[in-house]
Amino acid sequence: MGILEKKVAIITGAGRGIGRVIAVELAKEGASVVVADIDENTAKETADGICSSGGKAVSIAGDVSSPEDAKEIVDKALEEFSGLDILVNNAGIVRDNLIMRMTEDEWDLVIKVNLKGAFNLIKSASRVMLKRRYGKIINISSVVGIMGNVGQANYSASKAGIIGLTRSAAKEFASRNICVNAVAPGYIETDMTRNLPEEVKKAFISTIPLKRAGSAGDVARVVKFLASPDSDYITGQVIQVDGGMVMA
Ligand code: NDP
Numbered sequence: 655m656g657i658l659e660k661k662v663a664i665i666t667g668a669g670r671g672i673g674r675v676i677a678v679e680l681a682k683e684g685a686s687v688v689v690a691d692i693d694e695n696t697a698k699e700t701a702d703g704i705c706s707s708g709g710k711a712v713s714i715a716g717d718v719s720s721p722e723d724a725k726e727i728v729d730k731a732l733e734e735f736s737g738l739d740i741l742v743n744n745a746g747i748v749r750d751n752l753i754m755r756m757t758e759d760e761w762d763l764v765i766k767v768n769l770k771g772a773f774n775l776i777k778s779a780s781r782v783m784l785k786r787r788y789g790k791i792i793n794i795s796s797v798v799g800i801m802g803n804v805g806q807a808n809y810s811a812s813k814a815g816i817i818g819l820t821r822s823a824a825k826e827f828a829s830r831n832i833c834v835n836a837v838a839p840g841y842i843e844t845d846m847t848r849n850l851p852e853e854v855k856k857a858f859i860s861t862i863p864l865k866r867a868g869s870a871g872d873v874a875r876v877v878k879f880l881a882s883p884d885s886d887y888i889t890g891q892v893i894q895v896d897g898g899m900v901m902a
Pocket of ligand 1: 667668669671689692693717718719743744745746771788796838839840842843844
């Protein structure tokens with residue numbers, strides 16, 4: 655029997671990349687999974703893949719930056735699986751530029767999707783979790799939210815904001831047995847990073863003590879731990895999955 659048997663999980667941005675691997679990993683442990691993504695087709699592909707390997711999953715198209723869509727995603731979990739135990743705020747975007755050249759739209763969009771998106775889902779999901787007196791919320795931050803990065807002022811600010819949001823939510827919800835933690839990946843090989851120039855990739859890897867990029871699986875296994883009863887005494891923490899890149 656899987657460690658997440660009878661648990662219901664929402665994973666945002668699970669149409670591809672790290673989110674898809676998290677959805678598959680939680681489903682393998684027995685969780686019923688709501689695959690949410692702005693792209694209806696990729697969300698369905700993830701859910702179909704899980705169902706065809708014997709897991710339980712449904713998909714829903716939704717933009718996390720919309721409070722209405724966030725509510726619909728939570729309602730989907732209630733309608734399909736009659737509950738909600740785990741929320742993984744994974745959806746994220748980049749619009750990189752130097753501050754001098756960054757447009758207002760590039761700033762606003764990244765904050766709206768990455769930071770407000772997580773707030774929207776937490777707000778909707780917590781209504782259910784507070785009543786049930788149980789919940790695991792895992793927010794995907796980034797090491798650049800801790801160390802900053804040239805050309806990523808908007809993204810770094812959104813990911814640093816995720817850490818403040820995580821700790822505030824952890825304090826607000828602790829009395830109702832809801833644990834809120836963040837995972838801060840370092841350099842992970844996905845579509846988001848695949849197109850980086852080779853010299854940038856090499857420069858990143860030279861700063862990683864373990865001397866390799868991480869995989870989506872490296873992140874997903876930590877999310878699984880934070881979603882499981884094995885982490886019941888952990889809340890308000892930021893776990894870096896970065897090969898030792900940032901040792902604070
Ligand atoms: P990807 O770009 O591969 O996947 C992100 C997914 O989120 C896509 O399916 C995307 O849809 C979806 N998405 C985008 N905007 C929205 C929205 N408004 N509402 C709902 N879904 C949306 O990213 P990764 O898998 O690489 O990253 C996942 C998370 O991990 C992000 O939060 C990212 O910031 C974080 N992270 C990644 C690192 C890395 O090295 N890759 C390092 C540190 C953190 P669509 O396909 O339409 O774009």
